[in-house]
Amino acid sequence: MGLTIRHYSDVEPGPSRLEPSIHGVSPKHREIFRPHTGGSARLDAGYNEYVGPRTGGPVVYPGYVEVCYLPKGDHVQLTASGKVVEVREGSFAIRLRGSTSFVIIPQALTSLCFFSPGRPRDWGGRGVASQEAVLADPLFVHPDDCAEFDDPDAGVVGTVRSREVMSHEVCERVSVRWTRMDAGAVLNGAACGADRMVYVVEGTIVLRDADGEHSAGTGSFIQWPPDDALTISASEPATFFTLSAPAEATT
Structure with a gap:
């Protein structure tokens, strides 16, 4: 694929694999770039719009790094180590190897989530938060x-x-x-x-x-x-x- 520009609004929402959710509805998910649609094998991108209140987790993605940018909405995460983190709008939430948390969304929130490597067509969604899989807390960085x-x-x-x-x-x-x-x-x-x-x-x-x-x-x-x-x-x-x-x- 050559140079490609996609505005999120040009991509039709599709089904999300971000379950299970403890409370609330699934987000509106837009698949921007994925390997099976001509995108990179090392990096993909999705656009998610949540309606609060919603609680999801535990969230862990074994084998992947996830970088989420949060342009709209504050929320809270309860991390694997027991910390309660208030994540303000405009932050990045980054899951490295084994990073695990519960995600609590009190109101509308938008997240742009990038995975490395890029997720294949048959990607199964979240992993199981087993003792072997849960290794760390996510990182939270505001520019x-x-x-x-x-x-x-x-x-x-x-x-x-x-x-x-x-x-x-x-x-x-x-x-x-x-x-x-x-x-x-x-x-x-x-x-x-x-x-x-x-x-x-x-x-x-x-x-x-x-x-x-x-x-x-x-x-x-x-x-x-x-x-x-x-x-x-x-x-x-x-x-x-x-x-x-x-x-x-x-x-």
Whole structure:
């Protein structure tokens, strides 16, 4: 699959495999990118809209890393170690190997969930929270709590500021970088061999590849081949985050 831009509203909702739920209804789920629909084998994406109140869990995904961005709604998680965590809107909830919790949603909540590796067509949903499977608590990171730095990429024109939400030192399989571009900024992304996916949080960005220019606005998911270079520019202030899954990652 070449450069692909999908706005969440262009994808019809389908059945969710996020049961069991202790209380409440299943979310409205949109399958944005999956391996069996031409997406990456190392990274997939889904868009979920919950109606509260709802309690679900225990949530654990053996064999997968899950990165959830929560653009709308606060909620609470009861972690495997017994901690009660208030997760505020705009945070990332990240499940590394064996991360387990109950999820308590008091009101409407939207989550963008990315899995690595990408889930196959016959993915069975949540795993069983056995003693062997439950190994840790999820990580909760808000971009505002991460140090901002000038993007070190040599191909930057104008002001591009980034925050490292999760590095490959924390998780070999996938990293997350939050990026803010001022109007007129340009970021020239070289081919790197990693599968990458971008979500546009705010504003509009213009992507240039060998086939020309392509516009992506707020709510758009973007993926492109790992061996392709891509230039990102912004005619207005824009914010997006990038997930990167390298080929050599195994854990």
